[in-house]
Amino acid sequence: MTLIDDLIEALGTETVLTGNAIGERYRSDASTTGKSLPLAVLRPSNTEQVSLALAICDRHRQPVVPQGGLTGLAGGANARGGDIALSLERMSGVEEIDTAAGTMTVLAGTPLEVAQMIAETAGFLLPIDLGARGSCQIGGNLSTNAGGIRVIRHGVTRDNVLGLEAVLADGTVLSSLNRMTKNNTGYDLRQLFIGAEGTLGIITRAVLRLRPLPASRLTALCALESYGHVVSLLKSAQRTLSGLSAFEAMWESYVRFNAEALKLTFFDKTYPFTIIIEQDVDGSDEDRDRFEAFLAKAFEDGLVTDALIAQSEKEARAFWSVREGHLMDQLMPGLINLDISLPVGQLDAFAGDCQAALLARFPAAHVSFFGHVGDSNLHVGVWVENASAHDLHEVDTIAYDLVRKYKGSISAEHGIGTLKRDFLDHSRSQAEIGVMRRIKAALDPNGIMNPGKVIPPAV
Amino acid sequence: MTLIDDLIEALGTETVLTGNAIGERYRSDASTTGKSLPLAVLRPSNTEQVSLALAICDRHRQPVVPQGGLTGLAGGANARGGDIALSLERMSGVEEIDTAAGTMTVLAGTPLEVAQMIAETAGFLLPIDLGARGSCQIGGNLSTNAGGIRVIRHGVTRDNVLGLEAVLADGTVLSSLNRMTKNNTGYDLRQLFIGAEGTLGIITRAVLRLRPLPASRLTALCALESYGHVVSLLKSAQRTLSGLSAFEAMWESYVRFNAEALKLTFFDKTYPFTIIIEQDVDGSDEDRDRFEAFLAKAFEDGLVTDALIAQSEKEARAFWSVREGHLMDQLMPGLINLDISLPVGQLDAFAGDCQAALLARFPAAHVSFFGHVGDSNLHVGVWVENASAHDLHEVDTIAYDLVRKYKGSISAEHGIGTLKRDFLDHSRSQAEIGVMRRIKAALDPNGIMNPGKVIPPAV
Structure with a gap:
């Protein structure tokens, strides 16, 4: 047959x-x-x-x-x-919520937003969150170890997965549906499948960790004069704001473009750095007083030049709309969004070098930066009008060569797939790639699982 | 030669x-x-x-x-x-602290307490912590994914390791000294070595995540009437106390034995459950007020029958001395300390079944329970006077058979080693153990790395 x-x-x-x-x-x-x-x-x-x-x-x-x-x-x-x-689209649904333990067992094809809403109805926060929440599915989130915007508080996706079930190439069902925080019984197989982008097997089910649902959220937009101030403000926020749930930085050209496109003005001028800080709180006046005191202190210390606290959810959404920059994709068709990570202290030095190198090659390019700075994650927007495939490859090459020089990562949260596969050695050693090949061969000896992805072919 | x-x-x-x-x-x-x-x-x-x-x-x-x-x-x-x-004893020392990023690069042979003290001097908390801190080494902590007492706040050891360097059986040096929170570039090899107990290679160096050093800590001892109250108090603490850093439960016989041995009395009588709650705070009066209000509310809600807040570090240490139960080991030579985990809602049902099963076989046994309940981790102390090796094996068998029935883990934090190796299939499926063997063979084809440990021999 x-x-x-x-x-x-x-x-x-x-x-x-x-x-x-x-x-x-x-x-x-x-x-x-x-x-x-x-x-x-x-x-x-x-x-x-x-x-x-x-x-x-x-x-x-x-x-x-x-x-x-x-x-x-x-x-x-x-x-x-x-x-x-x-x-996995027909394998959708939340199978169980354990309210005592704060865990959720979910099928891989469940859309993230559906899982989030079911968690919320049960009084919990599912801490995995990213822009594509309406369409992306839990299995894909786990397979790519999808990052997102709440990592600073709750860790990356892999930190929020307690157990999973996966099917190997030969049909073996590997059921590791652990529901406990602590479980030291041999190799942590679940971590192998998380971030493997489907090259080692197919994730079919997962046990996710839930968190208490925050009663409310405080949001501030801050204007800063230097990257040194950004790092100091981050450290101060990490020490002072115990429910710190976002710390996002936008470099000047990013803010200017997006605020103009959205016709939004917050400060008297555009500053070198604009920061969004969010804190999950229980909703008391005391929390608000503390948040204000934190910003007042940052102002006194000279870290922050100007700041606004959102007075409504609508205002908080306006701050975020600049950060999300949805109009950028429309106004700059073919915009490249590079997704890299570096130790937080080096993000601005990298941004400067990267901009200079890209403009040296493409003088008319628009280059802008924003980042989940608290997670060491920088996004670089590069737009070259009427760029050819060759131009796009050159942009990647220029940026990733610099990432290698800085000992950073060519993929903070998007994964490798095919797009970054041939740059994998810019962030991982030949020894590491060799071990990845050995593991791949051990679990998928006939090489049927998503071949051609993640791992470059051996020379 | x-x-x-x-x-x-x-x-x-x-x-x-x-x-x-x-x-x-x-x-x-x-x-x-x-x-x-x-x-x-x-x-x-x-x-x-x-x-x-x-x-x-x-x-x-x-x-x-x-x-x-x-x-x-x-x-x-x-x-x-x-x-x-x-x-690894001669490979000791902290090589770098990145104060902007909050990371520490450390050699595997560094004693945990030395690394903790160096972090503290730099203004950080190294969140990995356990009783053996004075003698245990970072490499061993990672190889066993050692658990400990701050997991509820900062996650298990594997969540606090950003990068590592390991040497494979054939001498290949695998350097994955990543320093970023987000890094999605292929398989997460570091997670394979964490918890592998030296069977896949030798960890030589690691990059650890540091946290802000808490200014101070509030400690309470609470008396509760039922396990239902324990679970409700835990949920309430997780929702209300944002720096919750310990939630430890002691069952009645554990408290009675240890408080008597230490000649310490805190309440008018011994209650079914005694809980230690700790919260990391910034040291203001406001924090103390909030902590008191949390306990007052728990009292009003009928969750807590009596409670004490430590008025000094000395008093907090006295609470902990009962929990640590050091005299138990001295007074009960050969005491068995089982280390298991189960979903938090089931810990007390398991404790009841386990006690009944052990007493049915050993009527004179002393059985007691305490646990890092917030991490789903239960410790069972079993003392059978003049127990033979066969008796000890029977105790293990009775307890681990029950763990299997409850779908729990036979090792929450101690690891498998040789002691639990032949019970591994009580918590992991044959398919999982089969995949562990495949990975072991892929990385250590000649089987020289710590053979006989963790993975039971194939039949």
């Missing part, structure tokens, strides 16, 4: 889409690496079906690309010609 | 101890699994020497046991007859 016959016999026709039945959505993630029609799309409804599907594909040496919400920015979920896509 | 000749030629005689030169300390960790003289003890002074030593041993198919501070309780650092021990 052929592969497709085998799959249909095991899973049924409604689970195996081929040809015209394959919708547009399965052809590309949110990166710009091109569209491609998969050989087939599998839509299993449970772990057993994922296991059956992979065992059959493994027997046929058939490459399989796992697909979640397809919001990734690195090409990790794109099928190459001839690949089969396996979508 | 013989193995020892090879080692001496490469490393020098002062690095290779044999025969009578091997001191008593290298013969056993803090478990009671017996003493054994290693074939040799290697004391490398740097990563290159570790690499040379392992490459030579690998060529000779010579088993190697890494040794840190030898405070482990599961036999993981004990040499079997014929094994070579490799001690």
